[in-house]
Amino acid sequence: MPESPTRNTGAHVVYTELKRQILNLELKPGQRIYEPAMSAALQVSRTPLREAVRRLISEGLLEQQPTGGVLVPALDEAAISELYEVRAAMESLMARNACLNATPADLEALEAILERNAALVKFADDAMKQGMALHAKIAAIAGNSWARRFHDQISSHMERYRHFTNSTQERRDQALAQHRALVEALSGGDPDKAAKLAFDHVMGARDAAVRAMSGNSAPDNTAGGHTAAGDTAVSS
Structure with missing residues (x-):
């Protein structure tokens, strides 16, 4: 009609x-x-x-x-723990697969995202966007459509919590270092290391979010919006 x-x-x-x-x-x-x-x-x-x-x-x-x-x-600490645990498992799987599938062009693309991440690490929103871009690229390289589908669904829910995970410069610097190590593992063709680094990185983000939520109210993101x-x- x-x-x-x-x-x-x-x-x-x-x-x-x-x-x-x-x-x-x-x-x-x-x-x-x-x-x-x-x-x-x-x-x-x-x-x-x-x-x-x-x-x-x-x-x-x-x-x-x-x-x-x-x-x-x-916003619920139990829910965030569950979401991050599932996402950590998905990220670990996709990092392992990406390590096996990555081409030189893929690795160059990841390095380019890392450079932007480093250039923008002092800016919370921009650093977060580059981190998301890196994980999205790894998911695309991994090529597991089901893992990517579940990952996208979980990531959508987690966007409400991401504002808590990079609220300090210390955490943004730490996340950048973890991203570098992950890309190095992918470049080095070490799937076990890549899988572990991806898992630990996400669980570190979970811990940062839980700490921030325990000590602060929801961030005010309405200014200028x-x-x-x-x-x-x-x-x-």
Whole structure:
């Protein structure tokens, strides 16, 4: 039907924007999603909003309450430990496979990402993006489609926690050193070493995030950005 593509496109746009706000902590952990206010803030009708919310609930990025309300999930230390443990296993597997598959061109690409990571290590957001780019490239080199699919799903959830993992210069420098060691293991053709380095690197990020969460509230990432729609919410 003619309306379907438009409706689906609209729902996808709403989904993308809500997901961005959730992962960037613009929609605060524990914040309730009020349908009328959110529809007004995003300038969309209720139908694409509801489709987007259902999709985010299915992905675990929103929570349906027994009362019918919808909340942004709280940041939880137990959840972060579980996520990072699974991601560590995926990263370890992919590092091992990448070590066996990497071509000279692949290794050059990884070295280029490392150079950008080093150049931007003093800037938290930029350093984080380069780290993510390095892991994404290793995943692509590994070539295991199932591992990459699960990794992408886990990584999406973990974006809410990444702001805690590189909040200090010490941690960013440490992560860069670990990235260098990992690329060296890949270049040296040592799959066991690469797998262990990848696993330990992710678990180190987990420990940094848990420490930061224990001592601090969620970082304020709204300055200079979009206003969280729920800030003007009214009861549905």
